Amino acid sequence: MIDTIEKEENIISEEEAAQYDRQIRLWGLDAQKRLRGSRVLLVGLRGLGAEVAKNLILAGVKGLTLLDHEQVTEESRRAQFLIPVDADGQNQAQASLERAQLLNPMVEVKADTDAVGSKPDDFFFQFDAVCLTRCSKDLMVRVDQLCASRNIKVFCGDVFGYHGYMFSDLGQEHHYVEEKPKVVKGSNEANDGPEAKKPKVDPNETTMVKKTVSFCSFKAALEVDWTNEKAKNNLKRIPVDYFLLQVLLKFRTDKGRDPQPDSFAEDSQLLLQIRDDVLETMGLSSELLPNTFVSYCFSEMAPVCAVVGGVLGQELVKALSQRDAPHRNFFFFDGLKGSGVVDYFGSK
Amino acid sequence: ESVPIITNFKLAESLSSCRVLVVGAGGIGCELLKNLVLTGFKKIEVIDLDTIDVSNLNRQFLFQKKHVGKSKAQVAKESVLRFCPSANITAYHDSIMNPDYNVEFFRNFQLVMNALDNRAARNHVNRMCLAADIPLIESGTAGYLGQVTVIKKGQTECYECQPKPTQKTFPGCTIRNTPSEPIHCIVWAKYLYNQLFGEEDADQEVSPDTADPEAAWNPADAAARATASNKDGDIKRVSTKEWARSTGYDPVKLFNKLFKDDIMYLLTMDKLWKKRKAPLPLDWTEIHHLEFSQEEACGTGLKDQQVLGVQGYAQLFHRSVETLRSQLIEKGEGAELVWDKDDPPAMDFVTAAANLRMNVFSMNMKSRFDVKSMAGNIIPAIATTNAVIAGLIVLEALKTLNSEFDQCRTVNLQCCSFHTRHTVLKHELHHVLFYLVLFSICFSHLV
Numbered sequence A: 001m002i003d004t005i006e007k008e009e010n011i012i013s014e015e016e017a018a019q020y021d022r023q024i025r026l027w028g029l030d031a032q033k034r035l036r037g038s039r040v041l042l043v044g045l046r047g048l049g050a051e052v053a054k055n056l057i058l059a060g061v062k063g064l065t066l067l068d069h070e071q072v073t074e075e076s077r078r079a080q081f082l083i084p085v086d087a088d089g090q091n092q093a094q095a096s097l098e099r100a101q102l103l104n105p106m107v108e109v110k111a112d113t114d115a116v117g118s119k120p121d122d123f124f125f126q127f128d129a130v131c132l133t134r135c136s137k138d139l140m141v142r143v144d145q146l147c148a149s150r151n152i153k154v155f156c157g158d159v160f161g162y163h164g165y166m167f168s169d170l171g172q173e174h175h176y177v178e179e180k181p182k183v184v185k186g187s188n189e190a191n192d193g194p195e196a197k198k199p200k201v202d203p204n205e206t207t208m209v210k211k212t213v214s215f216c217s218f219k220a221a222l223e224v225d226w227t228n229e230k231a232k233n234n235l236k237r238i239p240v241d242y243f244l245l246q247v248l249l250k251f252r253t254d255k256g257r258d259p260q261p262d263s264f265a266e267d268s269q270l271l272l273q274i275r276d277d278v279l280e281t282m283g284l285s286s287e288l289l290p291n292t293f294v295s296y297c298f299s300e301m302a303p304v305c306a307v308v309g310g311v312l313g314q315e316l317v318k319a320l321s322q323r324d325a326p327h328r329n330f331f332f333f334d335g336l337k338g339s340g341v342v343d344y345f346g347s348k
Numbered sequence B: 001e002s003v004p005i006i007t008n009f010k011l012a013e014s015l016s017s018c019r020v021l022v023v024g025a026g027g028i029g030c031e032l033l034k035n036l037v038l039t040g041f042k043k044i045e046v047i048d049l050d051t052i053d054v055s056n057l058n059r060q061f062l063f064q065k066k067h068v069g070k071s072k073a074q075v076a077k078e079s080v081l082r083f084c085p086s087a088n089i090t091a092y093h094d095s096i097m098n099p100d101y102n103v104e105f106f107r108n109f110q111l112v113m114n115a116l117d118n119r120a121a122r123n124h125v126n127r128m129c130l131a132a133d134i135p136l137i138e139s140g141t142a143g144y145l146g147q148v149t150v151i152k153k154g155q156t157e158c159y160e161c162q163p164k165p166t167q168k169t170f171p172g173c174t175i176r177n178t179p180s181e182p183i184h185c186i187v188w189a190k191y192l193y194n195q196l197f198g199e200e201d202a203d204q205e206v207s208p209d210t211a212d213p214e215a216a217w218n219p220a221d222a223a224a225r226a227t228a229s230n231k232d233g234d235i236k237r238v239s240t241k242e243w244a245r246s247t248g249y250d251p252v253k254l255f256n257k258l259f260k261d262d263i264m265y266l267l268t269m270d271k272l273w274k275k276r277k278a279p280l281p282l283d284w285t286e287i288h289h290l291e292f293s294q295e296e297a298c299g300t301g302l303k304d305q306q307v308l309g310v311q312g313y314a315q316l317f318h319r320s321v322e323t324l325r326s327q328l329i330e331k332g333e334g335a336e337l338v339w340d341k342d343d344p345p346a347m348d349f350v351t352a353a354a355n356l357r358m359n360v361f362s363m364n365m366k367s368r369f370d371v372k373s374m375a376g377n378i379i380p381a382i383a384t385t386n387a388v389i390a391g392l393i394v395l396e397a398l399k400t401l402n403s404e405f406d407q408c409r410t411v412n413l414q415c416c417s418f419h420t421r422h423t424v425l426k427h428e429l430h431h432v433l434f435y436l437v438l439f440s441i442c443f444s445h446l447v
Helices: A014-019 A021-036 A047-059 A074-079 A092-103 A121-126 A137-148 A218-222 A229-237 A241-255 A261-281 A291-296 A302-321 B008-015 B027-039 B072-083 B103-107 B119-132 B172-176 B182-197 B219-227 B240-246 B251-268 B284-289 B310-331 B344-360 B368-375 B383-402 B406-411 B413-422
Strands: A039-043 A063-067 A108-112 A129-133 A153-160 A163-169 A174-181 A206-213 A330-334 A339-343 B019-023 B043-047 B088-092 B111-114 B136-142 B145-151 B433-436
Touching: A014 A021, A021 A302, A039 A047, A047 A063, A047 A092, A047 A129, A047 A153, A047 A302, A047 B383, A063 A092, A092 A108, A121 A137, A129 A137, A129 A302, A137 A153, A137 A163, A137 A218, A137 A241, A153 A241, A153 A302, A163 A218, A163 A241, A163 A302, A241 A261, A241 A330, A261 A291, A302 A330, A302 B027, A302 B383, B019 B027, B027 B043, B027 B072, B027 B136, B027 B383, B043 B072, B072 B088, B103 B119, B111 B119, B111 B383, B119 B136, B136 B383, B145 B383, B172 B182, B182 B240, B182 B310, B182 B344, B182 B368, B251 B284, B251 B310, B251 B344, B284 B310, B310 B344, B344 B368
Parallel strands: A039 A063, A039 A129, A063 A108, A129 A153, B019 B043, B019 B111, B043 B088, B111 B136
Antiparallel strands: A153 A163, A163 A330, A174 A206, A330 A339, B136 B145, B145 B433
16 A cells, blocks of 8 residues: 655654744645655756746655756746846756755755657656656657556646646556544533543544545547547536647647747647647537637746646645645646636546 | 737736735745746835744745845845846835835835735735725635735725634633643643743733632632632732742742642632543652653654653753743843744743643643644645745736736737626625645636
8 A cells, every 4th residue: 555665764854844844734744754755857947847846846855857958048048937047058957957956955956958758768767756848748648658557656737828737647546645633432411511521632633544546647638539429418517728738739749849929820820720620530619619719828927837836746745745635637727717627537 | 800919028018117016025925026027027026024934945935044034025035136137126124014114105006915924914904005095916825725815995895894713712711720622721831931931911820710600609609719818829819920939930849839739729629520520630759750651762753743741741841941940030130031932942831831731631742843833823834835826816916907007908908808807896705716735626716
């Protein structure tokens, strides 16, 4: 069931106790120890990546590898807070390293400048969790397949303008605990007086309940069949963001990049075309995703990165600490409406 | 058709002339400042009266260990300028309740955003913003929960429109005579600290309450008890502090008075114990003679999370009384100490006294870690909740400013479709976003 904590991670130093005090009081010492023993790979250091990096480093993981093969541009530098102003032209992961490390000297932060697509399979096996941003659909499918079977937690996430999403695959059997209030047994002589003549059990005492949940692959989540009747009936309740994601991932595959403000006219046209193609292939109407969507999916809105990065960061913390029910398996955020939705797509 | 929206950059141009005020540079404040500059805000003023503590570092990411003790507002400004040197930030190491920050001051801004942790300041800023007629975005977080609210005079209800739950207090007789939960003992211990070492307060009595209505078998009896003088020790006539002084703050005498003599007195009020388990007095000498099991080694937990035995807390009581006595002497004549959860002897004292009392009243004792949470009103906090809420604040800020500024409107024409929803009924809570990370729940913008 729940993996035992390795011996070397067993002692918490005074420095850690002081720094992590306010979070130990929330998720407990055991969870903090598990975090302390976890190694995470973070791919992509733009707006969303920087937020996730910050959140994981502050949480106190053992190690975080920042992987990004791209170079810093004025646009990418203005999108995040870890890259110094004079770093244009440098590698993005390398440029983010120093300030990321300063967030928490107790975490081992590394920079890797390779392209994630060029990494051999066993590269990923050294991590307990992998978080992919700005990756193509095929790459995410490949990494997910590789990792989930080895109990490596897989997360994907992106921000497109005002929209963002997070996907998680925690494997076939993800074990975790939940803290529940203790049921206080005992005589309830309501009329006899205020208290029973027994030693007092603190009404705030809690107990840990063990649970297990299963996740499907990213591939399965994206290849839901919408042609059958049941799916069609559920359509009204499906967040439109799911289809928007399909469109944007197809754009990314076809163009090798995300929609850019500099080529707004050309990219908008292509987005509408892809929308038509994608929905038609699924046997669905174009009206499901109205034309207005093109205006809101360019660039990365900083506050949307903060929201999605916060949720993604917390899901990683939950998965690594094996505590509290994980979101299963998508989180969609619409920054225009200010609405966030958790929903499940894939084989049940 | 409408001009399409654009990019972050175009939006940024229109925002660069907005002046905004951020009240607080802590958990929400740090995240908020970062979001504001990355979104394109340039003219930001931030105010915070506090200095940086090591326990802030798990989430207030603009601060590092080397900054502990320095002004939060000042260091926050410096850290932000490092990744956005073109931002125009003014930092105030001051309380927003200082009269210098009058209505005219508030009128300088197009928007005020709170990032506070206390009600007094929130009430104050609320009133200033109403007086200045400036929109206010209110927010708060605790653990995994958070909330964002927009307050606009004439359009939404204000922060004080809805009554807020007040801090829980306990009746005097529960604290003094019949505690039934650890928190009662902890409150008692804090009162005791004040009575012995700090500012004496008539509402913080620790001695047995002879006027307890529950103790009286009949009304006349209650009156008699209230005026009767006692045989041993003049419990009522001499204040706790005077009594302690007269013994030179002798820890053993103090221990026996509080945990033996006073308890024995309570036992004479037999009606209280008819339906309750009676308290069991402790005697200093007896405790140290009995064979209690040795406390286990610290092991793999936090030292503070250990629960000691009665002997352990008796020792802790003894040590902390001696230390606090020294502190008093050092400060001189008429000195008073102020309780602070981060002052180790003060925290030790409350831990020990509260636990000894819990033991007397047959409650399971608590670790220093747990006592500190309760005594210090510590609210657990993490980076991610603050990150999400601060993101939502900026999104609300953009919508709020769009309805105020024409220049924003031309750049953000596409946004107008949801601006029309700004028409509101008076006294209807508007723009409230609840965020729960813990549960798989859909959260949506209530319109």
